[in-house]
Amino acid sequence: MENSEFVWLNDELVPLGEARVSVEDRGFLYGDGFFETLRAEAGRPHFLREHLERLRASAQAFRVPFPKDTPWEERLQQLLRANGLDQGLAAVKILLSRGLAVGLGLPAGANPTLIIWARRYDPPSPAEYGGGWPVVTFPERRTTFVGRHKSLNYLFYLAARQYALDQGAREAIILEADGLVSEGAATSLIYARAGRYYTCAAPSALAGVTIQVLARGLARRGLTLEPVPIPATQMQEAEAMWLANSLMGLMPVSSWDGRPVPLAPQATQYLQECLASEALLCK
Ligand SMILES: Cc1ncc(COP(=O)(O)O)c(C=O)c1O
Structure with missing residues (x-):
């Protein structure tokens, strides 16, 4: 500054x-x-x-x-x-x-x-939002009640993000000790399967505001964003995936540990519009 x-x-x-x-x-x-x-x-x-x-x-x-x-x-x-x-x-x-x-x-x-x-705030470029971000799994797993809070103790997340950057990726995915997908280093995860939207239910994940307001917006449209525990091994079944946080909004995932993840531009646009209209509604 x-x-x-x-x-x-x-x-x-x-x-x-x-x-x-x-x-x-x-x-x-x-x-x-x-x-x-x-x-x-x-x-x-x-x-x-x-x-x-x-x-x-x-x-x-x-x-x-x-x-x-x-x-x-x-x-x-x-x-x-x-x-x-x-x-x-x-x-x-x-x-x-x-x-x-x-x-x-x-x-x-x-x-x-x-x-x-x-x-x-300089957001990612339209090309990034269009092409998505590659993500990698952070090898250190994390299960702690502190994870449910946005604490000043952010070192784990900084190290996870740095790991991703060192691998040429943009975000690190954190797993719980038992292998459940938890969240990104500074993002929540959303995925689509069989035409429905889900987020990861995990004991140490932060309850993201973006997830909360997106769920509200989708509910207004008769849709759901359901929290479901999902092991990392099942993430391959996702039809599309997004990273979500308050600053960046929604960023599609283009690959996970080098495996391509399908982009779904129409769904991305729909979710982004849904989030934007919730922002307009909020006081
Ligand atoms: C670890 C972690 N998970 C999830 C999120 C997304 O939270 P929110 O949507 O409230 O910004 C963040 C935000 O920075 C975060 O640090």
């Missing part, structure tokens, strides 16, 4: 260069906190309510105080305006850490740290 940019640090909108967090902040020491990444279009954040609900649920589960009476919409709008992001696409991050608190375990710190920042 450039120096002319601003960031919310707790209740203050400060120039990025002046924003300081203590070296004793538990977000830094232990990854003891959570974050949300949202897409904003023309100064309007998408699915803010759903993202805040997930953040609040994680904070509650780990006894991190959730900021009270924060005028979220107003803050996001002010930030986007201050950073000249009231046109085009932006990525907004909301980070909440336990802040300063002494002791192992989950001490009830009274001063959580809240950071909200926004930067311009």
Whole structure:
């Protein structure tokens, strides 16, 4: 980010260069906190309510105080305006850490740290959305309850994504310890089989906001996006696959571990339109 940019640090909108967090902040020491990444279009954040609900649920589960009476919409709008992001696409991050608190375990710190920042978002090119992304299976499996939360402890996912990049792929697919497909390093998975849409039900997968709103949009159209546990060995039966997250939307998968996955441009367009119309409906 450039120096002319601003960031919310707790209740203050400060120039990025002046924003300081203590070296004793538990977000830094232990990854003891959570974050949300949202897409904003023309100064309007998408699915803010759903993202805040997930953040609040994680904070509650780990006894991190959730900021009270924060005028979220107003803050996001002010930030986007201050950073000249009231046109085009932006990525907004909301980070909440336990802040300063002494002791192992989950001490009830009274001063959580809240950071909200926004930067311009350059989405993948239309050619990428058309041609899809190759994905590879990350060899390290993961089964942990922390996976169900978007925690600041993101190292596993960074390593998984790097593994994919090193293989010339764009996303890593994470499997649970028992071989069930879980999710991508920064994406949820959707697949089509026998003309129906599914997502992976897995004990450690993050409940994606994109999946949630897409399921809602499909339900409006009389269709379903059903969570089903699926072993990696059965993924070959998929007729098409997509990666989904809040920033990128839906990206088709072009191959998995070098095996081509069929592209289904009409289904891609349908799902993308469905997601876009949910974004228009959201407040
Ligand atoms: C591990 C993981 N799974 C899934 C997702 C997709 O979540 P969402 O649709 O809420 O952006 C993300 C988002 O970055 C993620 O980090």
